[in-house]
Amino acid sequence: MKATRTISxxxxxxxxxxxxxxxxxxxxxxxxxxxxxxxxxxxxFSGWTKxxxxxxxDLDESAATRFMTRLIEAPRDRVQRERATLxxxxxxxxxxxxxxxxxxxxxxxxxxxYCRYLDHLRQDRGLAGNSLLVYGPFIRDFxxxxxxxxxxxxxxxxxxxxxxxxxxxxxxxxxxxxTRLMAVALRSFCHFLFLRGDTARDLYESVPSVRKWRxxxxxxxxxxxxxxxxxxxxxxxxxxxxxxxxxxLLLARLGLRAGEIVAIELDDIHWRSGELVVHGKGRMVEHxxxxxxxxxxxxxxxxxxxxxxxxRRVFLRMWAPRIGLAGPSAIGQIVRLAFARxxxxxxxxxxxxxxxxxxxxxMIRHGASMAEIAEVLRHRS
Numbered sequence: 001m002k003a004t005r006t007i008s009x010x011x012x013x014x015x016x017x018x019x020x021x022x023x024x025x026x027x028x029x030x031x032x033x034x035x036x037x038x039x040x041x042x043x044x045f046s047g048w049t050k051x052x053x054x055x056x057x058d059l060d061e062s063a064a065t066r067f068m069t070r071l072i073e074a075p076r077d078r079v080q081r082e083r084a085t086l087x088x089x090x091x092x093x094x095x096x097x098x099x100x101x102x103x104x105x106x107x108x109x110x111x112x113x114y115c116r117y118l119d120h121l122r123q124d125r126g127l128a129g130n131s132l133l134v135y136g137p138f139i140r141d142f143x144x145x146x147x148x149x150x151x152x153x154x155x156x157x158x159x160x161x162x163x164x165x166x167x168x169x170x171x172x173x174x175x176x177x178x179t180r181l182m183a184v185a186l187r188s189f190c191h192f193l194f195l196r197g198d199t200a201r202d203l204y205e206s207v208p209s210v211r212k213w214r215x216x217x218x219x220x221x222x223x224x225x226x227x228x229x230x231x232x233x234x235x236x237x238x239x240x241x242x243x244x245x246x247x248x249l250l251l252a253r254l255g256l257r258a259g260e261i262v263a264i265e266l267d268d269i270h271w272r273s274g275e276l277v278v279h280g281k282g283r284m285v286e287h288x289x290x291x292x293x294x295x296x297x298x299x300x301x302x303x304x305x306x307x308x309x310x311x312r313r314v315f316l317r318m319w320a321p322r323i324g325l326a327g328p329s330a331i332g333q334i335v336r337l338a339f340a341r342x343x344x345x346x347x348x349x350x351x352x353x354x355x356x357x358x359x360x361x362x363m364i365r366h367g368a369s370m371a372e373i374a375e376v377l378r379h380r381s
Contacts (some may be wrong), residue, residue, distance in 0.1 A: 221361045
């Protein structure tokens, strides 16, 4: 079905498209308060397009970006809300063939490079989706910070000095782990540019190293008493509490990683055999025993907390859209809230991983060998 040129009689966005879009969100259980906020954004956007004689069929990301430039001094939450609304609305228009989807030729130079880089990570490097969520934002920030006004890249962007200065400027006030991950992403991007022929030599070594002493200190962990206190903070009388209780048990009893919990789908739970299929690092798929305590917590959440959703993910967002959790950071937020309720303060970043360290420490204290611990935690090295 081809997109058709649609212009409202009064200019701007046709009201019927805005109404249909909001009806779609209403069916996805968005609250009326949220829908009113989104309507205000779209009505403002409609007036903006009318003043600039932008037809509906010509809407794309560049128009949304120009509209967002008026919010330079606005609060961050407002900017995020309006950007998300425009992104959702544009996706709806394209899904309904009201606006054509961009071809590779329609994309800006930045968008083309970024998409090809993600394809390189996914297809050539074989990285998992969670790794793309780590690398992607760093490279997107680098590209946008060295963009010309027309969406192209500044001539000196792919230069050793430029890349090094970008790392140094973005690392101010950041943790060493954040800076280390940014350096890893930039090195990966430099190698990609060399393979593509965008740079005459591999600028991999131009990215400064971030010092990190391996095994210089004993890993931080949670004691069994602290783990039980955190688990007990989940209010199991509410759907959110039942979800969080099951997640905390998966962290404490099975030592799962945050990303592994996010990826669990309904078909991964084998109730009859008492097993859970875990999609781990390096695209490894393994079966782990599902204890009665953890299984009962998951079953209670599925029956009395999860609700109806087209998503196959076990653990869903509490707010619309009712889809799977966005990523490992969502698990981290659940753990941080548990810390706050218990009155604890995590001694390091990666609060969810402290459960995994705690399980390993408990096993050591009960006489388990390193090989046995590695098997339980599914470590390959």
